[in-house]
Amino acid sequence: MGNMIVICQKEMKSYFSSPVAYLLMTMFAVIFGFFFWNVVGYFVFMGMQQQMGGRSFPMNLNEQVIRPLLSNVSVIGLFLIPLITMRLFAEEKRSGTIELLLTSPISDVQILLGKWLAAILMYGAMLLVAGLNFIFLFAYGQPDWRPMLVAFLGLMLQAAGLLAIGTFISTLTKNQIIAGATTFGVCLLLWIMEWVSGYETATWAKVLAYLSIVSHFESFAKGVLDSKDIIFYLSVIFFGLFLTARSLESLRWRA
Amino acid sequence: MIKVDGLSKRYARTVAVDNISFEVQKGQIVGFLGPNGAGKTTTMRVLTCFMPATSGTASVAGFDVLEHPMEVKRRIGYLPETPPLYPDMEVREYLHFVGQLKGIPKAELARRVAEVSERCSVADVSNKLIAKLSKGYKQRVGLAQAIIHNPDVLILDEPTSGLDPKQRVETLELIKSLKGDHTIILSTHVLSEIEATCQDVIIISKGKVVATDTMDNLTHRLKGSEAVAIEVEGRNGAELATADVQRKLEQVSGVSRVINKAEGARLRFEVESLQGRVVRAEVARAVVESGWNLTELAPVSVSLEEVFLQLTESKK
Numbered sequence A: 001m002g003n004m005i006v007i008c009q010k011e012m013k014s015y016f017s018s019p020v021a022y023l024l025m026t027m028f029a030v031i032f033g034f035f036f037w038n039v040v041g042y043f044v045f046m047g048m049q050q051q052m053g054g055r056s057f058p059m060n061l062n063e064q065v066i067r068p069l070l071s072n073v074s075v076i077g078l079f080l081i082p083l084i085t086m087r088l089f090a091e092e093k094r095s096g097t098i099e100l101l102l103t104s105p106i107s108d109v110q111i112l113l114g115k116w117l118a119a120i121l122m123y124g125a126m127l128l129v130a131g132l133n134f135i136f137l138f139a140y141g142q143p144d145w146r147p148m149l150v151a152f153l154g155l156m157l158q159a160a161g162l163l164a165i166g167t168f169i170s171t172l173t174k175n176q177i178i179a180g181a182t183t184f185g186v187c188l189l190l191w192i193m194e195w196v197s198g199y200e201t202a203t204w205a206k207v208l209a210y211l212s213i214v215s216h217f218e219s220f221a222k223g224v225l226d227s228k229d230i231i232f233y234l235s236v237i238f239f240g241l242f243l244t245a246r247s248l249e250s251l252r253w254r255a
Numbered sequence B: 001m002i003k004v005d006g007l008s009k010r011y012a013r014t015v016a017v018d019n020i021s022f023e024v025q026k027g028q029i030v031g032f033l034g035p036n037g038a039g040k041t042t043t044m045r046v047l048t049c050f051m052p053a054t055s056g057t058a059s060v061a062g063f064d065v066l067e068h069p070m071e072v073k074r075r076i077g078y079l080p081e082t083p084p085l086y087p088d089m090e091v092r093e094y095l096h097f098v099g100q101l102k103g104i105p106k107a108e109l110a111r112r113v114a115e116v117s118e119r120c121s122v123a124d125v126s127n128k129l130i131a132k133l134s135k136g137y138k139q140r141v142g143l144a145q146a147i148i149h150n151p152d153v154l155i156l157d158e159p160t161s162g163l164d165p166k167q168r169v170e171t172l173e174l175i176k177s178l179k180g181d182h183t184i185i186l187s188t189h190v191l192s193e194i195e196a197t198c199q200d201v202i203i204i205s206k207g208k209v210v211a212t213d214t215m216d217n218l219t220h221r222l223k224g225s226e227a228v229a230i231e232v233e234g235r236n237g238a239e240l241a242t243a244d245v246q247r248k249l250e251q252v253s254g255v256s257r258v259i260n261k262a263e264g265a266r267l268r269f270e271v272e273s274l275q276g277r278v279v280r281a282e283v284a285r286a287v288v289e290s291g292w293n294l295t296e297l298a299p300v301s302v303s304l305e306e307v308f309l310q311l312t313e314s315k316k
């Protein structure tokens, strides 16, 4: 446990002592802000139209602002995750510091958990900065915070799975650009796989759609905790971390 | 302290280490000598639990590297061929991190960091980014990292490679000064470095141990015979027959062999002496007394390759 935290701290310092963390947070905040004000603007516009038309539909911040917004966020995250994980092991392999880690009295699992945890914290920090926009909603409306919390949990679970896969891919190469590009490709694939379900109903299409990481976010975005989706994300996390552990082991053989 | 028995390591195609065995006693400083590709790094990586061997066993302080890797890792300080440094960390921050990795208790950490910084003369750059340090400093930070948890065994892989001569000497001095506290294995492909630093030598070539001996014995064996390169010229531009000169040199007492190394019109020879004989003076006198000019006389330094040849030949 202590060792894992040592590694995690080191990675966090590394994110924040380089431009990476600030770049990620700024990029995410800008893109998120853009979506946010678009959706809010549309919401306000609709509201005014309704008033002028004299009709009154129930307007709901959660349904009409927060839900579409968070679905977008889950996709934006796909694009930023490679930037978070690409360095984790590739750089240690390139610079030779992997020899220090692997010859210290600390287990491979502690190393990879520490790094993965740092990646999750980095992603969380990104979400929090962007989430500051929500203060506005609380100031001018009464959104229900519970579905927001569920959605946040969903985003974190989804990211944790993708970050585990990214961590694994980072163990495969010395080149962080290759690690990043590959992770990006995998993330993209896991997203677009869902699209086949739009026109195809065969079993293979259902399987692909099931494996698509984004499709499991739907329930969270609605504010519903669905155990099927939670289990899916936990399986992705376990799978990614398991592969990382095996990869480190084989790295010792090939070195 | 270190025991290696029948160790082999095979990569996909190459056999890097082939059935080697040796032992290192506590408190010794041992040189691990061999040309590039001999298998030094591979052996060290097995000892430090970085990679498992294909067959054979190795143990450190009585702990087998496969069965008790944690115990072994706690007792080993390792400086890989490229020092494992994080360029974006400051020196103190880095040593602090390594100290934590090696399990030094929180209460002692700051004190240990200060101690090893002092010991390795990097205290004056404690607050500098590692990226900004010179090669010599980086190497010393690498050494500080290796000794921070006061390990029983120090494994140093080519600690002087890539340094300039002054830095080399300083680094070797530093390593020598660590001798009392640690058992040290130090690898290099430079013979003279081992001469200056180590008591014992393990010579490895193409994955096999070709000799283990004390430094004294080894230098004795190597210094047993001497070779000098000479260049001879006729006086006042007179022509000389190569065969005449060679015959004359071979007659000098103590000479075992004369090799013709003519370069164009220049008459050059390499003269080898019998075991234990110094023939430079006699050779010079013979040349001059024959009425020739001796334009050059220089000792031929024994290269590592020749050492291997000598050692492997004398074994047969």
Ligand SMILES: Nc1ncnc2c1ncn2[C@@H]1O[C@H](COP(=O)(O)OP(=O)(O)O)[C@@H](O)[C@H]1O
Pocket: A254, A255, B011, B012, B014, B015, B016, B017, B034, B035, B036, B037, B038, B039, B040, B041, B042, B043
């Ligand atoms: N990761 C590796 N994969 C394949 N072959 C390797 C690897 N590392 C070293 N070798 C080979 O093993 C042999 C010994 O290498 P090494 O232990 O690095 O020698 P040294 O440190 O004495 O120069 C060399 O022939 C080298 O090419």
Ligand SMILES: [Mg+2]
Pocket: B037, B040, B041, B042, B081, B157, B158
């Ligand atoms: Mg080497």
